[in-house]
Amino acid sequence: MSSHGEAIPMIARRSQGLRGEAHVPGDKSISHRSLILGAMAVGETKVTGLLEGQDVLDTAKAMRAFGAEVEKRGDTWHVQGVGVGGFSEPGQVIDCGNSGTGVRLIMGAMATTPIAATFTGDASLNKRPMARVTDPLALFGAQAHGRSGGRLPMTILGARDPLPVRYATPVPSAQVKSAVLLAGLNAPGQTVVIEREATRDHSERMLTGFGAEVVTEDTPEGRVITLTGRPELKPQVIVVPRDPSSAAFPVCAALITEGSDVLVPNIGLNPTRAGLFFTLQEMGADLTFENPREEGGEPVADLRARFSPDLKGIEVPPERAASMIDEYPVLSVVAAFAEGRTHMPGVRELRVKESDRIDAMARGLRANGVEVDEGEDWWTVTGRGHGNVPGGAEVQSHLDHRIAMSFLVMGLGTTEPVWVDDGGPIATSFPVFEPLMTGLGADIARGA
Ligand SMILES: O=C(O)C1=C[C@@H](OP(=O)(O)O)[C@@H](O)[C@H](O)C1
Ligand SMILES: C=C(OP(=O)(O)O)C(=O)O
Known part of the structure; x- marks a missing residue:
């Protein structure tokens, strides 16, 4: 059940060529x-x-x-x-x-x-x-x-x-x-x-x-x-920059979806928030920062993400955890499409978010054919490489927007669809996620 009503079951199917500009909401x-x-x-x-x-x-x-x-x-x-x-x-x-x-x-x-x-x-x-x-x-x-x-x-x-x-x-x-x-x-x-x-x-x-x-x-x-x-x-007069944690979803979707080229303009890149993007670059992602500038005291750039077929698993430095703490769920999805293991230590805090995010992601990834090992403050995803991630299972979002969005991104690259029991929580942080993603060409829909 969503916090404010009936559950909203959702499905994501393999998609090709996400293209266009993704204007994500404010931070x-x-x-x-x-x-x-x-x-x-x-x-x-x-x-x-x-x-x-x-x-x-x-x-x-x-x-x-x-x-x-x-x-x-x-x-x-x-x-x-x-x-x-x-x-x-x-x-x-x-x-x-x-x-x-x-x-x-x-x-x-x-x-x-x-x-x-x-x-x-x-x-x-x-x-x-x-x-x-x-x-x-x-x-x-x-x-x-x-x-x-x-x-x-x-x-x-x-x-x-x-x-x-x-x-x-x-x-x-x-x-x-x-x-x-x-x-x-x-x-x-x-x-x-x-x-x-x-x-x-x-x-x-x-x-x-x-x-x-x-x-x-x-x-x-x-x-x-x-x-x-x-x-x-x-x-004050405040112009809120766009949210890097929301930008993570169209960016990661583009990396794992064949033929994609997506521009995510005006993203706040405060160094205490931008850890995911450097991690993705280390994995071999075709991700660039265009037009870097400063707005309202915060560094800002336009992110361009293109399909990246040769992603590699990496060791994510624990000292980077705070700067990407909300992005580990979607990073673990990208890791599933990489070759080799992605080890994520120093992330105990993930256990006390909207859900226990290590547990929620590990269950859903395993159900969709991806090997995950975990300890109290670390987890490791063994990537299967592009084109080899099975999918085919329903996952539970546990009232957690980031879990729901991560698995909907996953379904864009898996062989079989991925179902999410409740996409309702997405409205807590990214109310336009569904139209924004479908506007880029993602096959995401409501319904079981
Ligand atoms: O201060 C903030 O705006 C936030 C801090 C982080 O939580 P913690 O302080 O619990 O790490 C983060 O997960 C949350 O989404 C937003
Ligand atoms: C952890 C999060 O939010 P909050 O702690 O504000 O519920 C989040 O948005 O991923």
């Missing part, structure tokens, strides 16, 4: 942050290119519940912010749907204001760990009361007299880092986050853009980020 991480920081600024922030996926729409709804005005007029989203510390207590439960980013960042943003808020989500989100966020929020003085194991539904009581915090994140997570920085906004003095491995840095960049003082230093203990609390955030 999900930057979209959430535009709404949250806009709600914490004084005055009106204007956002174009916002991702209108369900995850982000749920964050927009949550910001309204905390007192900000959020509305779309024409192509522009207008956010009338209430200032740092200005959130009011919501009169309803905050339902973040399927979104880990939404719930964790909003918990951080409200945790240093003396209000209470109760958070919930769908069956996937309510299984995901929240202690990773509520532990550091407790150091500010916030209290969390949730289900056992630190699960949603959960009520957060914001700190009345917040203290600034110095916190080393125990897991590589931009959501944890961002929750601490957002909480630090309404604490006096300096809040410091230390991360051993650098994760996506959109919060740091955007906080600076909104006028907060954020200093990042790379030290032997890791990346140290220092935020000075109690700034007045200035409203």
